[in-house]
Amino acid sequence: MLITFEGMDGSGKSTQARLFAEYLRASLGAEKIILTREPGGTPIGEQIREVLHSMRNQEMAARTEFLLYNAARAQVVAQVIRPALEQAKIVLSDRFGDSTLVYQGYGRQLDLEMVKRVIEYATGGLKPDLTFFLDVAIEEGLARRSNGHQRGEELNRMDTQTREFYERVRNGYETLMRQEPTRWIRVDGARSIEQVQFDLREKFNSRQFIPTQTV
Numbered sequence: 001m002l003i004t005f006e007g008m009d010g011s012g013k014s015t016q017a018r019l020f021a022e023y024l025r026a027s028l029g030a031e032k033i034i035l036t037r038e039p040g041g042t043p044i045g046e047q048i049r050e051v052l053h054s055m056r057n058q059e060m061a062a063r064t065e066f067l068l069y070n071a072a073r074a075q076v077v078a079q080v081i082r083p084a085l086e087q088a089k090i091v092l093s094d095r096f097g098d099s100t101l102v103y104q105g106y107g108r109q110l111d112l113e114m115v116k117r118v119i120e121y122a123t124g125g126l127k128p129d130l131t132f133f134l135d136v137a138i139e140e141g142l143a144r145r146s147n148g149h150q151r152g153e154e155l156n157r158m159d160t161q162t163r164e165f166y167e168r169v170r171n172g173y174e175t176l177m178r179q180e181p182t183r184w185i186r187v188d189g190a191r192s193i194e195q196v197q198f199d200l201r202e203k204f205n206s207r208q209f210i211p212t213q214t215v
């Protein structure tokens with residue numbers, strides 16, 4: 001089963017994905033759960049992440065950015081996600097193909113049909129069974145990011161886009177959720193870490209969840 005976490009920058013996805021992995025490990029056994037992230041999750045993917053996020057790379061063309069996210073994705077699918085699914089593990093991914101669809105498709109305004117085809121190529125057609133959307137207002141996410149930055153956390157190239165860009169990304173997520181309402185679970189992320197995690201677990205457990213795809 002593949003479960004993904006999506007949301008705007010600063011929505012708390014990574015923290016929530018980590019806590020959810022701890023919860024599943026405690027209930028199902030540590031060896032059953034794999035937590036990964038995009039871009040990254042493999043040595044090659046982490047190198048690509050550095051190129052994508054470096055503040056030095058302001059001149060990066062939208063098509064370069066798009067292909068690099070997909071290059072990192074192809075690697076994590078081949079090296080981590082597919083092998084784990086073949087062993088009937090549960091894979092949690094902090095971002096996946098939907099991020100490219102909203103950031104590069106809706107945000108950068110690349111052709112959506114082309115974007116979908118390349119994502120499908122990178123993943124070999126693998127789709128998440130379930131996707132959590134951590135819902136926070138754009139301003140709240142950006143404020144959290146800049147507070148984090150003042151405490152020494154990374155501020156990356158993708159955190160410094162225009163307001164219009166983030167609005168298109170946010171609208172992109174809303175469109176995707178409307179198109180596939182049963183795959184997405186929206187969680188209000190504007191609360192304490194503990195409250196959000198509690199809600200997320202409750203929503204997960206209350207789902208009569210039947211995976212659509214085993215491998």
Ligand code: TMP
Pocket residue numbers: 009010038039069094095096097099100101103104158159
């Ligand atoms: P994160 O650590 O907040 O997930 O940072 C990843 C950044 O990269 C975030 O701004 C979203 C962006 N991103 C894309 O633009 N396209 C993608 O396909 C992925 C996975 C991430």
